[in-house]
Amino acid sequence: MKPIPELKNAQAVDLEDIPVFNIEQFKQQILSHVQANCRVSVLFGIPGPNVRLYCILADDAQHLLLPFATDVGQEYPSLTPECPQVHLFEREIWEQCNVTPIGHPWLKPVRFPRKAGNTSKTKPMIGITNYFQVQGEEVHEVGVGPVHAGVIEPGHFRFQCHGENVYHLEISLGYQHRGIEKKLIGGPYPRTLLQMEAVAGDTSIGHGLAYCQILETLANLEVSARSHTIRAIALELERLANHTGDLGALAGDVAFLPTSAACGALRGDYLNISAVLCGSRLGRGLIKPGGVYFDLDAQRIQEMRKRLDKAFAGTKRTSEILFDAPSVLSRFENTGRLAASTAVEIGLVGSAARACGLKRDIRQDHPIGWFIGQNIPIALCESGDVLARARMRWLEIRNSVALIQTQLNQLPEGNITAPKITHLAGNKLVASLSEGWRGEICHVAITNSEGTFAHYKIVDPSFHNWFGLALALRGQAIFDFPLCNKSFNLSYCGFDL
Amino acid sequence: MFNIIKARWFQGKVTSAYPAKDPVLSDRYRGLPVLDTSKCPPDCRICQNICPNQAISFLTHVPTATEPPSSALSKGKKKKKSKEKRAAEVHPKVEIPGVLKPHIDLGKCLFCNECQNACPCGCIHYTQNFRVAARKPQDLVVTDGTSFSLAESLEKGRKKLFHRSLKLRVVSAGDCNACNVEVNVLNTLFFDLPRFGIQIVASPRHADGVLITGPVSENMREALLKTYDAVPGPKVVIAVGSCAITGGPFRDHPEIHNGAMDMLPIDLYVPGCPPHPMSILDGMLRLLGRL
Numbered sequence: 202m203k204p205i206p207e208l209k210n211a212q213a214v215d216l217e218d219i220p221v222f223n224i225e226q227f228k229q230q231i232l233s234h235v236q237a238n239c240r241v242s243v244l245f246g247i248p249g250p251n252v253r254l255y256c257i258l259a260d261d262a263q264h265l266l267l268p269f270a271t272d273v274g275q276e277y278p279s280l281t282p283e284c285p286q287v288h289l290f291e292r293e294i295w296e297q298c299n300v301t302p303i304g305h306p307w308l309k310p311v312r313f314p315r316k317a318g319n320t321s322k323t324k325p326m327i328g329i330t331n332y333f334q335v336q337g338e339e340v341h342e343v344g345v346g347p348v349h350a351g352v353i354e355p356g357h358f359r360f361q362c363h364g365e366n367v368y369h370l371e372i373s374l375g376y377q378h379r380g381i382e383k384k385l386i387g388g389p390y391p392r393t394l395l396q397m398e399a400v401a402g403d404t405s406i407g408h409g410l411a412y413c414q415i416l417e418t419l420a421n422l423e424v425s426a427r428s429h430t431i432r433a434i435a436l437e438l439e440r441l442a443n444h445t446g447d448l449g450a451l452a453g454d455v456a457f458l459p460t461s462a463a464c465g466a467l468r469g470d471y472l473n474i475s476a477v478l479c480g481s482r483l484g485r486g487l488i489k490p491g492g493v494y495f496d497l498d499a500q501r502i503q504e505m506r507k508r509l510d511k512a513f514a515g516t517k518r519t520s521e522i523l524f525d526a527p528s529v530l531s532r533f534e535n536t537g538r539l540a541a542s543t544a545v546e547i548g549l550v551g552s553a554a555r556a557c558g559l560k561r562d563i564r565q566d567h568p569i570g571w572f573i574g575q576n577i578p579i580a581l582c583e584s585g586d587v588l589a590r591a592r593m594r595w596l597e598i599r600n601s602v603a604l605i606q607t608q609l610n611q612l613p614e615g616n617i618t619a620p621k622i623t624h625l626a627g628n629k630l631v632a633s634l635s636e637g638w639r640g641e642i643c644h645v646a647i648t649n650s651e652g653t654f655a656h657y658k659i660v661d662p663s664f665h666n667w668f669g670l671a672l673a674l675r676g677q678a679i680f681d682f683p684l685c686n687k688s689f690n691l692s693y694c695g696f697d698l
Numbered sequence: 699m700f701n702i703i704k705a706r707w708f709q710g711k712v713t714s715a716y717p718a719k720d721p722v723l724s725d726r727y728r729g730l731p732v733l734d735t736s737k738c739p740p741d742c743r744i745c746q747n748i749c750p751n752q753a754i755s756f757l758t759h760v761p762t763a764t765e766p767p768s769s770a771l772s773k774g775k776k777k778k779k780s781k782e783k784r785a786a787e788v789h790p791k792v793e794i795p796g797v798l799k800p801h802i803d804l805g806k807c808l809f810c811n812e813c814q815n816a817c818p819c820g821c822i823h824y825t826q827n828f829r830v831a832a833r834k835p836q837d838l839v840v841t842d843g844t845s846f847s848l849a850e851s852l853e854k855g856r857k858k859l860f861h862r863s864l865k866l867r868v869v870s871a872g873d874c875n876a877c878n879v880e881v882n883v884l885n886t887l888f889f890d891l892p893r894f895g896i897q898i899v900a901s902p903r904h905a906d907g908v909l910i911t912g913p914v915s916e917n918m919r920e921a922l923l924k925t926y927d928a929v930p931g932p933k934v935v936i937a938v939g940s941c942a943i944t945g946g947p948f949r950d951h952p953e954i955h956n957g958a959m960d961m962l963p964i965d966l967y968v969p970g971c972p973p974h975p976m977s978i979l980d981g982m983l984r985l986l987g988r989l
């Protein structure tokens with residue numbers, strides 16, 4: 202049997218070098234590696250008469266990605282009972298490839314994919330599934346959504362409550378499904394980059410990067426150090442804006458208006474720094490395969506620095522009063538607590554995982570571009586509650602500002618463009634990771650012999666983390682749901698694709 | 699307490715002076731495009747071919763007497779221009795019949811700048827002008843720099859009702875959350891939407907209309923229509939973002955509906971991917987006859 206290839210982030214491997222195990226070996230590989238502190242970055246199937254499952258494990262300590270595969274028929278023994286972090290991946294395989302993971306405890310649709318104009322009342326109708334129900338006198342069910350009270354994306358939530366106490370929350374999504382992955386087959390197409398920037402529009406840079414890294418590997422494009430630095434600046438700016446917005450939203454949910462009002466405006470200040478860089482507040486149109494579209498000159502650097510200092514001073518002031526206020530702390534502390542062991546078990550990623558004390562960060566574990574060889578400060582909290590997740594935001598804001606200042610100071614000379622891509626390497630698999638503001642973004646491309654995408658898989662950090670929110674809410678009061686929800690602030694469309 | 703007051707003091711006043719004064723946007727911001735098609739070499743199709751979202755088509759610009767006069771020029775700063783001069787600008791006399799000129803459909807455009815970069819003659823220029831909202835989809839088709847029809851106000855009845863108070867229910871229907879957050883940001887201190895009497899409300903029963911973002915995914919279609927139905931009439935519909943207008947970067951995906959245009963009577967189209975919050979605000983104020 203071929204050994205499992207050991208890949209760096211965004212390194213290509215020949216398809217034929219990926220070992221294809223039988224299902225028992227496949228399972229053992231996953232279980233033993235997960236036992237040894239690896240994570241399942243992605244597990245997906247390629248639909249067809251013979252379904253092939255690919256698993257890519259992330260070995261964070263060794264900075265490696267481990268791809269391997271197996272072939273399955275109509276069904277296979279589910280891995281979820283022994284490895285809970287694959288539960289949603291297996292549901293996805295069931296939905297997309299029509300392969301049943303036998304023994305899966307929670308086999309339900311993930312996205313209810315449905316063609317527009319399909320008026321037949323056959324399944325899957327969005328939101329129609331067998332929800333988990335708690336029975337008993339005085340137990341009641343609260344259903345919320347898809348259209349929520351605020352200006353947020355749609356999703357359906359069902360709470361099983363006893364009085365105000367939530368026994369269980371079930372989250373059923375799929376409302377934002379746009380069929381992105383399926384339409385990538387045969388690509389890349391001219392508008393693929395624009396779609397990638399809109400996989401989760403609040404993470405344009407994160408997803409744009411993961412995609413461009415794939416193309417650069419497959420086309421063997423050299424990205425200049427200057428482009429890498431500008432990309433890293435944009436990535437951190439994205440983190441800053443979103444984290445600041447989240448702090449404000451959390452403050453708003455506990456009616457601490459000084460910070461909620463200030464953060465709303467400060468978030469805009471960070472977005473406007475992105476606009477200084479590339480014209481778009483959300484980083485649209487900055488990244489392109491091989492480099493970036495916009496360069497920085499001394500004057501622009503000066504302008505960005507000035508704005509950054511001002512916004513950071515404001516953020517610092519307003520976070521200090523937030524974490525100083527007893528009324529805030531009493532609501533944040535011990536609310537929505539996730540134990541580190543649970544976080545490991547369900548494969549939590551990003552700042553939500555770091556809030557539980559798990560040191561997981563792609564910038565450090567699987568560095569690429571500017572981050573290679575850098576010693577990135579990784580903030581950590583222990584308590585895993587809303588307070589920890591809020592504090593993580595502030596700590597990461599502080600770190601990101603420091604990073605951007607370094608990057609602006611040491612912008613290397615060089616070109617920002619690369620030659621146009623004419624051809625992609627065929628029969629390859631590339632897994633590309635980036636650390637978006639929510640956490641690990643994973644894109645996987647498989648090319649056919651002509652060098653076009655035979656399959657493309659996207660995993661938004663929210664895919665790993667939604668279940669974390671569901672667990673965090675157990676035993677909480679239902680009125681704390683908005684607070685817990687904001688403390689994760691997960692993407693609906695990134696999940697629904 | 700003292701620290702809270704101190705922080706508030708340092709924060710100062712942050713609300714934008716708009717509409718009295720225009721905000722300063724990034725010099726790289728891409729707003730309303732201006733086309734100088736007189737420079738286009740015959741048979742050049744570079745921009746059309748490069749556009750990743752097929753937003754550019756080549757059409758003859760046939761001026762007709764029935765074409766509505768440009769409100770862009772009849773309102774606002776350029777008020778003083780004579781009628782003849784306006785007509786000359788809207789329908790330049792140099793038009794050569796039969797010659798095809800590039801037209802950008804802002805409903806499809808994603809403001810990615812590819813066409814401007816690719817044009818060898820410098821015909822296309824994305825300006826700083828954030829006033830891009832329109833009342834009709836055909837008004838979103840830009841042929842040159844001067845004829846863009848800015849959104850006009852609602853007709854008399856609804857204008858009277860909503861002029862000073864408009865409550866909106868926002869429905870995100872397959873949007874990427876960028877349009878959504880750019881709508882939400884209008885509630886922050888800088889834009890301060892409530893000062894114009896416009897408010898985003900939770901219940902459609904309390905709303906005067908819906909604001910739609912996203913291409914209307916099949917999975918959200920029913921919820922969108924139900925929300926619309928729950929709004930008491932007369933009502934307004936605002937489509938924000940190229941997704942809600944034409945499907946945006948996801949146009950023609952089988953799981954989406956290419957926007958809400960065929961589904962609901964849209965009163966205001968705000969193009970962009972995502973539109974700048976200023977574009978949304980400007981469009982709303984024009985719709986209410988406040989500008």
Ligand code: SF4
Nearest residue numbers: 749807808810811813
């Ligand atoms: S800016 Fe608009 S019209 Fe120009 S290439 Fe991009 S999408 Fe097409």
Ligand code: SF4
Nearest residue numbers: 874877939940941971
């Ligand atoms: S128009 Fe663009 S920004 Fe708006 S929802 Fe669609 S893809 Fe996202």
